[in-house]
Amino acid sequence: MAEQIPLVDYLVLGDEPHLSAHECTTCGARFFDRRNACAACGATGFTTAAIATRGEVTAFTIVAFAAPGIPVPFVAAVVDCDGTSVRANLVNVDPDPDHVRLGMPVRLTTFPIGADATGTEAIGFGFEPAA
């Protein structure tokens, strides 16, 4: 199997792919990007927290017009994963308002987005409808 690399460093691959956040050890605030100090309390200690892989859509838009080279339409959304808000695309769902709805339950899924010159495959993520 070709080597894999996650699209972003907060996507953890492996048997049970999931997202992880930097969690402030003082106040518990969570961040997906690297932080110099906590935006909530100013402390500088962080630990790693695994994010729930199921959630509920709290906001979405269906982007029909984007920067050159970005395939449209796609569904951009905010998913509440057990109290942590996650930004992601909704995938495996028709990108129209008849199929995407606020409050819909979704689950994390991963998929290849392409291979580089060395054959390494980048893996992206999205959320798909969950029963």
Place this chain on the structure above:
Amino acid sequence: MSSDDIWILGISMTKFGKHPDLDKVDLAAQATLAALADGGVTMRDIGVVAAGTLMGMGEPIGQMVQKQVGQTGVPVYNVTNACATGATALRTVIMAIKAGEADMGLAVGVEKLAGAGLLAGGSRKEAGDTWQPRGRYGAVAPVDGRIGTEIMPGVFAQIGMEYGHRHGGTSFELFARISEKNHAHSTLNPLAAYTKRLTLAEIMDDVMIAYPNTRPMCSANCDGAAAAVLVSGAKLRTLSIEQQRRAVKVAASVLTSDPWEEGCQVLPNVNTLTRNAATQAYEQAGLGPEDLDLVELHDCFATAELVHYDNLMLCEQGGAVDFFESGAPWRDGRLPVNVSGGLQSKGHPIAATGIANVWEVCHHLRGEAGDRQIADAKVGLAHVIGLGSACGVHILERAAA
């Protein structure tokens, strides 16, 4: 008038729209000269200048304008604060006057945006032939379109949809009807970039940009400038009766940024900092939302206008849909909102917006708004949001005389 008060002595905006023959400095100079003439003063009277242009790549727009209208050697502050740049220039001058460093100052904002497309998105290009993690997310490829969207119509669409998720009652049609109102209002504003009344069907059937925002539900990129001359109460007392009569009191001037909240890292929270700014502004002014005769709020997208009814406390918490359905924000309603046509039809030359909305309110408070005059307007509020985020709120009050 109390010596501590700050007043708007003169204020002006250019026609918003396409000005192919005028450059940014022409537009800013035009607004500046008109604001000075409106206030009955000259650059010799100005003790401080704050100027903004967002797309200027750091150019000293204030000094560039001075070179066209009068280089007097006074301090110039060139400011940027996203879409709140104009309000920030205004606020900078107000702070300088309040600090006692000047008794009169000029704020000016200008932008050339006619024909510009999406103003964000695609921030990173595909690069290299091997995946290399880069940036604070360690991304190996561009994330716009792969992990949500960077484009403003999409970001603000989600902000409106989030409100709908929390409180219910929203729909594509509801958001389109908000846009229908602003386009209808614009027909009375000769300075608006677009003054065509659009039917609900025309709005809903137009090009979809980011559901539920179609093209006419997005702020209109255009050229334009606005400028204001501010004066201390003490100085105003030395000026003519006519200048005192037309002066408009700055009852409150507030700028906030966004406090940390869960979720604000994935979708900007434009709600809390607006509510905080409004709360502080009402307190400063000793007035409440029930005292307002008109509001110019930051309808950068139809989806944004809805949430700001609530954030500015024009309605009960959660009651923005009912507020709109009641007809209140139409120009003949209980609390007219965006009678200028708003950013969707008046246009949004970014750094001019936070002064132009104050101009609109002043125009009504002075009883000079012509066909679109809101009868007997005494108090108005102007609001802007710049993503990042910054929120400016100004409450303006008609002179007592």
